Amino acid sequence: QKEVEQDPGPLSVPEGAIVSLNCTYSNSAFQYFMWYRQYSRKGPELLMYTYSSGNKEDGRFTAQVDKSSKYISLFIRDSQPSDSATYLCAMSGNTGGFKTIFGAGTRLFVKA
Amino acid sequence: GAVVSQHPSWVICKSGTSVKIECRSLDFQATTMFWYRQFPKQSLMLMATSNEGSKATYEQGVEKDKFLINHASLTLSTLTVTSAHPEDSSFYICSAPDGPTNEKLFFGSGTQLSVL
Numbered sequence: 001q002k003e004v005e006q007d008p009g010p011l012s013v014p015e016g017a018i019v020s021l022n023c024t025y026s027n028s029a030f031q032y033f034m035w036y037r038q039y040s041r042k043g044p045e046l047l048m049y050t051y052s053s054g055n056k057e058d059g060r061f062t063a064q065v066d067k068s069s070k071y072i073s074l075f076i077r078d079s080q081p082s083d084s085a086t087y088l089c090a091m092s093g094n095t096g097g098f099k100t101i102f103g104a105g106t107r108l109f110v111k112a
Numbered sequence: 113g114a115v116v117s118q119h120p121s122w123v124i125c126k127s128g129t130s131v132k133i134e135c136r137s138l139d140f141q142a143t144t145m146f147w148y149r150q151f152p153k154q155s156l157m158l159m160a161t162s163n164e165g166s167k168a169t170y171e172q173g174v175e176k177d178k179f180l181i182n183h184a185s186l187t188l189s190t191l192t193v194t195s196a197h198p199e200d201s202s203f204y205i206c207s208a209p210d211g212p213t214n215e216k217l218f219f220g221s222g223t224q225l226s227v228l
Contacts, residue, residue, distance in 0.1 A: 008153065032215035043118070043205050043219030044156070051215070088155060090217075098214045100146075104155045 003027050006089055006103030015112050019076040023089035023103045026070065030091040032098075033065045035074045038086045038105065047087075048074070079110045114140045116208050118220025125196055126228055133191045133223045135206030141186035142208035146217070147179075150203045162189040196227045 006023045013019055021035075032051055036044035048063040050056045050072075056063045062075040072091075076083055089103040115138040125131050135145055143164045148156040160181050161169040168181035178200075180192040193200055204223045210216035 006155075032213060034215060034217075036217075036219075041203070041222065041224065043116075043207070043222045044217075045219065046216055049215045092214050094213075098212065099158070100214050100217060102155045107153070 001026060003101050004089065004091060004103045007106055008104045010107040010109055012109040012111060013079055015079060015081060015110055017079050017110070019074075019079050019083070019108060019110075021074040021076075021087050021089075021106050021108070023072050023091075024070055025072070025091060025101075027091075027093065027095075027101075028067075028070070029093040029095040030101075031093045032091060033063070033072050034090040034092075034100075035061075035063055036088040036090060036102075038088060040085075044088055079108075081110050081112045084108055084110045114138075114208070114210060114218045116142075116206065116218045116220045118206055118223060120223055121221060122224040122226070124226045124228065127197050128195055131193045131196055131225060133193075133204055133206075133225075135189045135191070135208075135220050137187045137208050137218075140208075140210075142189070143186060144209060145183060145189040146207045146209075147181060147189075147191050148205045148207070150205060150222075152203075156205065159191075164189075193225065196225070198227045201225055201227045 034049040035047045038044040053067045060077045064073040086105040088105040117136045145162040162183040183189040207217040207219040
């Protein structure tokens with residue numbers, strides 16, 4: 001079993017839709033939960049990070065962490081074609097020297 | 113946010129040659145940098161952790177003699193793929209953390225290596 005599971009997609013939605021991206025994990029020691037966006041043939045960029053459980057909102061993006069279920073989500077409201085990219089969840093904790101573990105990434109296509 | 117510059121963006125080389133990839137932190141000092149490899153439609157695979165002034169720490173299965181890492185200053189880490197072969201063709205990316213807990217990683221733009 002992988003430490004972090006993420007459906008690779010692809011996920012195709014119409015412009016304006018609400019997108020839900022999710023990851024599950026197995027290591028209860030994870031404390032930091034991140035979402036990165038990666039455009040094709042580019043390095044990932046940090047979208048959001050959350051410490052422990054709870055919600056965090058930034059513009060059209062909302063990150064949720066449910067540590068009891070070992071489940072994290074990223075919601076994108078009013079999705080735009082420019083949101084088309086691969087979204088990687090990532091997490092780290094104070095075991096293993098805060099080594100960041102990445103999910104496989106979900107490819108998202110937002111159709112105009 | 114912090115900027116990490118990676119060069120070159122792409123390189124084509126003949127089998128048996130060596131290729132050097134540079135990763136620079138432009139507006140902050142990075143005592144640690146990470147090097148990843150990414151195959152098409154797959155996630156990032158951590159290859160090694162580069163530590164300024166000391167030896168790099170390699171992940172299991174990564175050949176340290178093939179992937180030479182040097183972190184000679186607080187703003188520069190280099191990855192040299194020695195005696196490259198077609199199976200080394202991949203997308204290589206570096207990153208630097210914003211702090212000791214790595215919750216913010218700043219990535220370079222990546223280097224596409226093609227070995228003929």
